[in-house]
Amino acid sequence: MGIISNIISQLFEWIQHLGYIGIALGLMVEVIPSEIVLAYGGFLVYSQQVEFWPAVFFGTVGGVLAQLFIYWIGRYGGRPVLEKYGKYILINKKHIDHAEAWFNKYGTGVIFTARFIPVVRHAISIPAGISRMNVWRFIILTTLAVIPWSVLFIYLGMLLGNQWEHIDEKAAPYVTPILLAAVVLLAAYFLIKWIISKNKKGSV
Numbered sequence: 001m002g003i004i005s006n007i008i009s010q011l012f013e014w015i016q017h018l019g020y021i022g023i024a025l026g027l028m029v030e031v032i033p034s035e036i037v038l039a040y041g042g043f044l045v046y047s048q049q050v051e052f053w054p055a056v057f058f059g060t061v062g063g064v065l066a067q068l069f070i071y072w073i074g075r076y077g078g079r080p081v082l083e084k085y086g087k088y089i090l091i092n093k094k095h096i097d098h099a100e101a102w103f104n105k106y107g108t109g110v111i112f113t114a115r116f117i118p119v120v121r122h123a124i125s126i127p128a129g130i131s132r133m134n135v136w137r138f139i140i141l142t143t144l145a146v147i148p149w150s151v152l153f154i155y156l157g158m159l160l161g162n163q164w165e166h167i168d169e170k171a172a173p174y175v176t177p178i179l180l181a182a183v184v185l186l187a188a189y190f191l192i193k194w195i196i197s198k199n200k201k202g203s204v
Contacts, residue, residue, distance in 0.1 A: 012040055019050050020058040027062030034063055035153050039167035043158020046164075059150035060143065067125045067142050074129025082126055095123035103127035111138060115145035137191065 011031060023044075023166070026037040038059050044050045059115035073082060083093055098120050103110055104127070111133075114124040128138050158163045 015040060016049065020054055021042070023050070023055055024058040024062030024065070027059060030066055034066070034149070035167060037062075038150055038153035039157030039160070039164045042154040042159070043161065043164040045154060045158045046161040052158065055154050056150045058145070059154060060146050061152060062181070063146040064143050066140065067146075068135075068139065070123075070125040071129040071133075071135070071138055074126040075132060076129075079126070079132060091123050091126070096126055099123035099125075100130075102129045104132065108133050108137060108141070111141040112145045115142070115149065123139070144147045162193060 011026065011029070015026045015037070018025065023037065023041040026032075026036050026040075041050070041055045041059055045052050045055055070082075079096060082091060082096060099114070103114075103124065108128070110123060111128055114120045125138070153167065156167060159180070160166060
């Protein structure tokens, strides 16, 4: 644990030194959860080392590129590669199984809503890549989901200041309604998709 703690500590020092670029790269590396990197970005805003909206921008860029990287691995390496090396980017077999089940059930539209669902959100890019989902559609839906996530955790990190490490406790009251909203959106998407499919069958 000492070695891991030192690596994480050095990573935060690296992010602090690089500023905006550090926030983006910290998210792209995927060594630690995105919420923690973004909360630390909020701390940097609090300590006036960076500004809020540029931090959100670079946090969004880093978050999207991280998911695009996973998408490309899924597209060109497939599930076997991710099962073998996924642990290095915080993805395990359970994540992959859940993500594939969601993607197969709800289709490409799940790329947006799944970003807010625990377990699924880290791995949803995998089945998108494996199924060769249109890359621009993937990028747009991912970006739309990453923006509010970046805004929320950078803002909360800024509010917490020196206590930014307690982000889990602070974020809980906000994440729960977001999770419920994502589930409602997913249900609405599935209902609309079902209605369209039914209408098409009826018109044949």
